Amino acid sequence: MSGLTIGQVAERTGAATSALRYWEDLGLIASVRTTGNQRRYERATIRRVSFIRAAQRVGLSLEEIGAALSTLPDARTPTASDWARLSRAWRGRLDEQIRRIEKLRDQLDSCIGCGCLSLRTCALNNPSDVLADHGPGAVLLEP
Amino acid sequence: MSGLTIGQVAERTGAATSALRYWEDLGLIASVRTTGNQRRYERATIRRVSFIRAAQRVGLSLEEIGAALSTLPDARTPTASDWARLSRAWRGRLDEQIRRIEKLRDQLDSCIGCGCLSLRTCALNNPSDVLADHGPGAVLLEP
DNA sequence: CCGCTACCTGAACGTCACATGAACTCTGAC
DNA sequence: GTCAGAGTTCATGTGACGTTCAGGTAGCGG
Numbered sequence: 001m002s003g004l005t006i007g008q009v010a011e012r013t014g015a016a017t018s019a020l021r022y023w024e025d026l027g028l029i030a031s032v033r034t035t036g037n038q039r040r041y042e043r044a045t046i047r048r049v050s051f052i053r054a055a056q057r058v059g060l061s062l063e064e065i066g067a068a069l070s071t072l073p074d075a076r077t078p079t080a081s082d083w084a085r086l087s088r089a090w091r092g093r094l095d096e097q098i099r100r101i102e103k104l105r106d107q108l109d110s111c112i113g114c115g116c117l118s119l120r121t122c123a124l125n126n127p128s129d130v131l132a133d134h135g136p137g138a139v140l141l142e143p
Numbered sequence: 144m145s146g147l148t149i150g151q152v153a154e155r156t157g158a159a160t161s162a163l164r165y166w167e168d169l170g171l172i173a174s175v176r177t178t179g180n181q182r183r184y185e186r187a188t189i190r191r192v193s194f195i196r197a198a199q200r201v202g203l204s205l206e207e208i209g210a211a212l213s214t215l216p217d218a219r220t221p222t223a224s225d226w227a228r229l230s231r232a233w234r235g236r237l238d239e240q241i242r243r244i245e246k247l248r249d250q251l252d253s254c255i256g257c258g259c260l261s262l263r264t265c266a267l268n269n270p271s272d273v274l275a276d277h278g279p280g281a282v283l284l285e286p
Numbered sequence: 287c288c289g290c291t292a293c294c295t296g297a298a299c300g301t302c303a304c305a306t307g308a309a310c311t312c313t314g315a316c
Numbered sequence: 317g318t319c320a321g322a323g324t325t326c327a328t329g330t331g332a333c334g335t336t337c338a339g340g341t342a343g344c345g346g
Contacts, residue, residue, distance in 0.1 A: 005313095005322075006322090006323070018303095018305055018306080019303080019305090021304095023303095026303095034313090036311070036312045036323085036324090037311080037312080037323085037325095038311090038312065038322085038323055038324070039323080039324090061303095062302080062303070090248075091248055094244050094245075098241050098244050098245060098248075101237050101241050101244075102241060105234055105237040148292075149293070150291095159334080160293085161334065161335055162334065162335090164295095165333070165335095177342080177343090179293085179294090179341070179342045180293085180295095180341080180342080181292085181293055181294070181341090181342065181343085182293080182294090204333095205333075
């Protein structure tokens with residue numbers, strides 16, 4: 001076996017082939033080419049792709065995922081402990097995210113209590129100390 | 144005072160005027176027009192806009208936000224208890240979101256323990272029972 | 287009444303993360 | 317050797333969420 005085709009990787013990971021090509025363009029995954037210019041993937045790519053998809057489900061951007069993946073060794077196939085190190089880092093990330101949502105939730109609760117939504121002191125109107133003023137969605141996941 | 148200009152609403156809420164016009168196109172907010180065709184907003188619009196922004200920070204789409212806002216009374220200015228009802232609904236939403244992230248986090252932990260990332264039984268590879276296979280980002284916020 | 291700033295519309299542009307389609311080539315089972 | 321099906325590149329489309337620009341109008345202090 002000289003490597004997995006893009007279709008095989010797609011089937012095993014659930015990612016679309018178009019996504020796999022796109023991620024390769026971005027440098028998130030790598031492939032070697034056959035003499036006929038077709039992509040062939042190492043078995044370890046399955047893990048990498050699974051990780052990308054798991055990270056996306058948490059809402060992280062491909063740029064951030066790429067940054068995380070770049071901490072894996074280039075030269076050798078990543079070991080379980082390489083991945084474990086990454087997973088520990090993600091745990092911190094997820095904890096942080098939970099903390100932020102809880103804070104917003106608690107602020108909403110306090111607004112329910114005081115009915116103060118129009119006041120300058122209301123957390124809902126002045127959440128700058130919790131979540132900075134960024135674009136939608138992604139803000140929850142920023143550092 | 145015959146209402147707030149778009150610039151005043153923008154300044155008080157932190158939203159861009161272009162965003163306010165866009166949200167008005169979508170029906171999330173309303174305005175009356177002066178004889179010279181300029182927008183004038185009710186004071187209550189400040190709350191509405193603040194809510195939209197708060198909801199966006201949690202990652203919800205404008206469509207969902209619009210659905211929530213449509214439960215507010217059209218005829219009269221929303222009271223504190225109108226808003227409180229909305230906030231309670233959001234609390235459930237945020238709790239749900241936290242629960243999902245926690246589940247994913249715990250699954251990552253189990254992967255650290257077993258080093259099984261490549262196995263079919265690993266939660267990281269088979270998270271379908273946790274988060275359905277949707278597009279990126281928004282998935283965390285789906286019903 | 288002058289002039290400055292804010293405001294108006296509509297269209298074009300931008301980003302992210304791909305999906306889709308056209309036109310063509312490779313691979314592998316028979 | 318043949319042929320279906322899988323793979324290739326490149327261009328273009330999608331959808332959410334706006335921003336920017338062009339070309340003009342409103343409103344208000346002086």
